[in-house]
Amino acid sequence: MTRSEENYIKTIFHLGRQGMEAVSTNAIAELMETKPSSVTDMIKKLSEKDLVNYKRYQGVSLTDLGTQTALGIVRKHRLWEVFLVEKLDFSWDEIHDIAEQLEHIKSDKLIDRLDKLLDYPKFDPHGDPIPDKNGDFKERDRKLLSEVAIGTKGVCVGVKDSSTSFLKFLDRNHIALGHQIEVLEIEEFDGSLNININENNMQISHQIASNLYIKISEQ
Amino acid sequence: MTRSEENYIKTIFHLGRQGMEAVSTNAIAELMETKPSSVTDMIKKLSEKDLVNYKRYQGVSLTDLGTQTALGIVRKHRLWEVFLVEKLDFSWDEIHDIAEQLEHIKSDKLIDRLDKLLDYPKFDPHGDPIPDKNGDFKERDRKLLSEVAIGTKGVCVGVKDSSTSFLKFLDRNHIALGHQIEVLEIEEFDGSLNININENNMQISHQIASNLYIKISEQ
């Protein structure tokens, strides 16, 4: 598989996750910052190789083979991200672009050894699950902070938006994965929240809350 | 720079090392397993970018810019090789192909952090020197085992041929870098050597001896 084919497969995988329906040509084009016509060209090639199901004008979805391929790439991407943070002391906002390159390195042995070096991590630095060698992974039971009730207590376990600007914002405000969170108040007017995080009270906008995942603590 | 451009620059660098004269189109083509006409095409592009000096029919040599570029790629290649051996327990015959891919990952910060993780190694697993961040490296004072006199004592410090088959041969015969070597006899007829290596006596062919580097011990 070429690098470009891998990137398309991965994009279709990510778009397909939220909802099982077919992924549109335009959605792929937008996410990949390319043109719809280029997407159509590539889809034909992927369809030819039985990586995607495709009927003209009907959108596209991954076959089982395509899904396994995508999981392999996602596994590599996320393991490299863990490596960059754990072994090379990168911060979580610096790793995505480098992992975009590293995910295309071809060597099963390499990635399995890396997995071992990192002690078989289950989640990446952004809280996303890492598929194992067989493509299996457990989606953690988590909720967006913007969708829980007042009084909810939990632990911050992931981010939905992992853009540099959002991650740097979190760093500046001392919000990190693993921190205890309690929702104290929710402002009707703009949906902003008053929370206690890691022993500190603070006010966060609805925007922020809708990009933070928490795992709700049992009572 | 594209991956292909980087591979050409690296090849020209390696061919240029042994002798300062210009490198021929055919030599590049052969080493890269491509056609001379393709080489000519690429040379023009590299010349345009001031990475090589080129006059038609006169061969090619790296400019200062080209040399610095090549050293950067060689640095990456060899650091990744050390990483694979030291951190992921690969053997020295498995690493070259993977390093061929990893050497093209673009991130200065990544490579400097890797250098630090490995504790700034000066030589790669085949005994080749690793350029530092500024492209400086010290060529070790070493000689081919085939070119020293009877009675010479030294330490095995490198291999000239680092093909899988040669490296596996060395493994099978318990020859490794760091081993003490003494030349006991040299057979006139076929140039084979009787040596003592790591406390064991053995007979090696001229072929083998001409691909092993030793650092001669002071008396």
Add this chain to the structure above:
DNA sequence: ATTATATTTTAGGCAAAGCTAAAAATTTGT
């Protein structure tokens, strides 16, 4: 000094992956 051989370059083409502009199909609005 020619001729023969080997090397290098040019000319013309191909496949991958992208683009723009136009056509076709689908979806939406009235």
Add this chain to the structure above:
DNA sequence: ACAAATTTTTAGCTTTGCCTAAAATATAAT
């Protein structure tokens, strides 16, 4: 139901990096 708007595909063109075959130049042999 039909027109309008949107989405998707097709057609045709570009660049990169490679190829083969032929021409040009350099080197070696007589």
